[in-house]
Amino acid sequence: MALGFFYPGAVNRVCHVRRVHAHSPFSIFVKHSLSLTLLVAGALWCPIAYSQTTAPSATLPEVVVTADARPQSLTVPSVATVKKELSKIPGGVNVVDAEDYKRGRATTLKDALDYSPGVFVQPRFGAEESRISIRGSGIQRTFHGRGLKLMQDGSPLNLADGGFDMQAIEPLSAQYVEVFRGANALQYGSTTLGGAINFVSMTGYSASPAQMRFEAGSFDSFRAQISSGMVLGDADYYASFTHSSSDGYRDWSRQSNQRFFGNVGYQLNDEVETRFYVTYAKTDSQLPGALTRDQLESRPDQANAGSVALEQKRDFELLRIANKTTFGTGDNKLTVSSFWSWKDLDHPIFQVIDQLSNDFGVDVRYDSLADLAGHRNLFTLGLGAMYGLTQDNRFVNLGGERGLRTAENQHQSTNVDLYLQDTFYVTDSVALILGAQGSYAKRDFKEQRIFGADNTDVQEYWGFSPKLGVLWEVNPETQVFFNVSRSFEPPSFGELSSVGAAPGLVQLDAQRGTTIELGTRGRADRVSWDLAWYYSWLDNELLSLGIPGVSDTQTVNAGRTIHHGIEALVDIDILRGIVAPWQDASLGSGKQAGTEAVKGDRLFLRQVYLFSDFRFDGDGDFGNNELPGMPRHYYRAELLYEHPCGFYAGPNVEWVPQAYFVDLANSQKAGSYALLGFKLGYRTPKGLSFFIEGKNLTDETYAATTGVLKTANAGSAAYFPGDGRAVYAGIEWKW
Structure with missing residues (x-):
């Protein structure tokens, strides 16, 4: 691919405009990527605050802080804990930190899962109702999803017959999203081809x-x-x-x-x-x-x-x-x-x-x-x-x-x-x-x-x-x-x-x-x-x-x-x-x-x-x-x-x-x-x-x-x- 999807290490292999076809979407993408005027302006706006946090400080008296014995919920583990647990699964799993998608519009499932590998999600008309599929699950459905186990905090949002509604999810109230592709969702009892998606x-x-x-x-x-x-x-x-x-x-x-x-x-x-x-x-x-x-x-x-x-x-x-x-x-x-x-x-x-x-x-x-x-x-x-x-x-x-x-x-x-x-x-x-x-x-x-x-x-x-x-x-x-x-x-x-x-x-x-x-x-x-x-x-x-x-x-x-x-x-x-x-x-x-x-x-x-x-x-x-x-x-x-x-x-x-x-x-x-x-x-x-x-x-x-x-x-x-x-x-x- 023109952007070098499997990046070997050299920056110029990614950004060399002359290797991109004039009518390719990447020509537009790379052209705009190299135009960092706005980015640098933001960077010049931030250093004052940043320098205040990184400047050397005077030595202060030692302060002893006692940590809370129970710093997090037992029923809802932190993002770090979940990532560590899921790393033991031999297959396609990942965690989407809600902080990432909350940096932009966070309305639809596509907004939340767009950068989750293996998840294909496209709204039918710009709203929550979507075609959502993993590995071709429920491929015939563009509505009222199936072929996946959609969950809220580990409990199914699917109806008992297997169908589910995208509108039952509120991405803004989630802390993170667990995605289990295929049989890697076995730990939640999922048997479907697509696997499971759990909003926590x-x-x-x-x-x-x-x-x-x-x-x-x-x-x-x-x-x-x-x-x-x-x-x-x-x-x-x-x-x-x-x-x-x-x-x-x-x-x-x-x-x-x-x-x-x-x-x-x-x-x-x-x-x-x-x-x-x-x-x-x-x-x-x-x-x-x-x-x-x-x-x-x-x-x-x-x-x-x-x-x-x-x-x-x-x-x-x-x-x-x-x-x-x-x-x-x-x-x-x-x-x-x-x-x-x-x-x-x-x-x-x-x-x-x-x-x-x-x-x-x-x-x-x-x-x-x-x-x-x-x-x-x-x-x-x-x-x-x-x-x-x-x-x-x-x-x-x-x-x-x-x-x-x-x-x-x-x-x-x-x-x-x-x-x-x-x-x-x-x-x-x-x-x-x-x-x-x-x-x-x-x-x-x-x-x-x-x-x-x-x-x-x-x-x-x-x-x-x-x-x-x-x-x-x-x-x-x-x-x-x-x-x-x-x-x-x-x-x-x-x-x-x-x-x-x-x-x-x-x-x-x-x-x-x-x-x-x-x-x-x-x-x-x-x-x-x-x-x-x-x-x-x-x-x-x-x-x-x-x-x-x-x-x-x-x-x-x-x-x-x-x-x-x-x-x-x-x-x-x-x-x-x-x-x-x-x-x-x-x-x-x-x-x-x-x-x-x-x-x-x-x-x-x-x-x-x-x-x-x-x-x-x-x-x-x-x-x-x-x-x-x-x-x-x-x-x-x-x-x-x-x-x-x-x-x-x-x-x-x-x-x-x-x-x-x-x-x-x-x-x-x-x-x-x-x-x-x-x-x-x-x-x-x-x-x-x-x-x-x-x-x-x-x-x-x-x-x-x-x-x-x-x-x-x-x-x-x-x-x-x-x-x-x-x-x-x-x-x-x-x-």
Whole structure:
């Protein structure tokens, strides 16, 4: 790549403009990267404050400070602790520090996860509702996610049947995000191809006593948050309320969201802590629908005419109460988690869907760090169970209003997962990992209002998912890993629901797969990396035919498919000590305890690359066609100047260099694109912080994502336009 993705060490290999094609997005990116006038201005603004913190000081009398015996929550570990724990997993895992994405707009899942290796997330119309996928999980879904286990503080946000809502997440209330790709999510009982994403909340130990944040920008977007967190003796609390609204880039794409997140923890003693969580979300979303390719190219901000005529929307209220209690004694820890969630959905699309859901879940997990036969050993044993009950009513859509009732059903979902994993250090630097999971899923459909026949139906699924891995700690900062695993994914009611007059549930098998993974992560001097290669053989992949949200869709089991790819993140300190002398950083200081502090200023390049080769394997209808909906190559990069006073600025680029298919027949493609952005700001642990961020500054017309169709033609509405040029600004104050 022109920017030198795998950086060998020479700065001029990254910034040599003459090696970049004049029409490449990198020519724009590098050109703007080298224009550091604004960056230097910020650097000249900061040195006064910086010099005050680094100037020699007079010798002061010795002061003895006694540390708090319990400096952090037992149920919510610090970022540093979690990074250390996850480094023992032989596969694709990473932690996203919320402080990183809070330096810009922090509204959508894309804002939070854009630089997480292996995660592909694209909003359908600039809002939370997105296509989110890891390793091609849930590839047919651009809405109401599936194929991943989405969690809040270790408890599932998924409904019991497997689906989840992106709007249930508030990125601003998170302390960090754990990402487990594929079978590396076994420690949370996940069996899916994609793995798990866990948003971990702020607590009284990590939050400011009082904080306010305001964001505003293009398309009449506004966002406000007020939060507070404190430690009060053995108890602590955190509470956050957020309001956001936007008219959207497209017609009929107005959004309005209100969310409350709160938790209260109490430490009964040094080894026992319980924490209660409360979540409330109210979200209203207009759905502008998909466009044809001609409509996308001529006027991308228009809405689908059918979506407007039917006043398609997705509105719901969510109430969720959870508890997590940790019992720790020496090298042993027992964690008990439970939750209840209530959701009221009003969803006019080609029909009106009215659902009332109650979901319950419990997970009991035991962790041991005790040595085994004189060797270091990590052992996990867990049991998770979920039950969901949904009253499902369907009506004819009369311009967004309910017409004649067409169905009155009850959905019951049951899931039970028993999982265990052991990490045994054969030597001080080589560990063998063995894991397995047994799963049971039941989908019970009861028709309460019968139209000609009783369509009551039940389907049950059993799965066994073993895992074998090896982890080699080459040195304290470098690891190499390998694993082979199985995955198991039963269908949700969204896939099982029949189309037309078919009785009961669609007869579908569970999706199963075998995955091998090889990778490395680490740090060497100015370069840090996280690289993984994987190859998955899937049987009975769940693929849907139609246009989700616009027309009837029907999910089928495909034959054998292949998911093969590369997940890569490479961070490089290109320059150090430009105007502020560089010093070696030490652990236990800086932005976050336990992470490397920026001592001196630097020019920092962050890069994420995703290669996705997903295809049929000798299918009777589609041969070896590529699976649609996701680009083969996706590259995201940011070049930031950072000063230790808190100032930062620089450009970023998002690049899809190759067109990709939108249908299983491989007859039509979404075009390639390159987006240029720029961000600058100032962030400090206390006091005033601010940012200004520009997105798609060249006003590129492009499809952010697409639907997945069986066969597309010129009249197929399969394209979801990305936002046009936009600018956002925000301020934040912490006391």
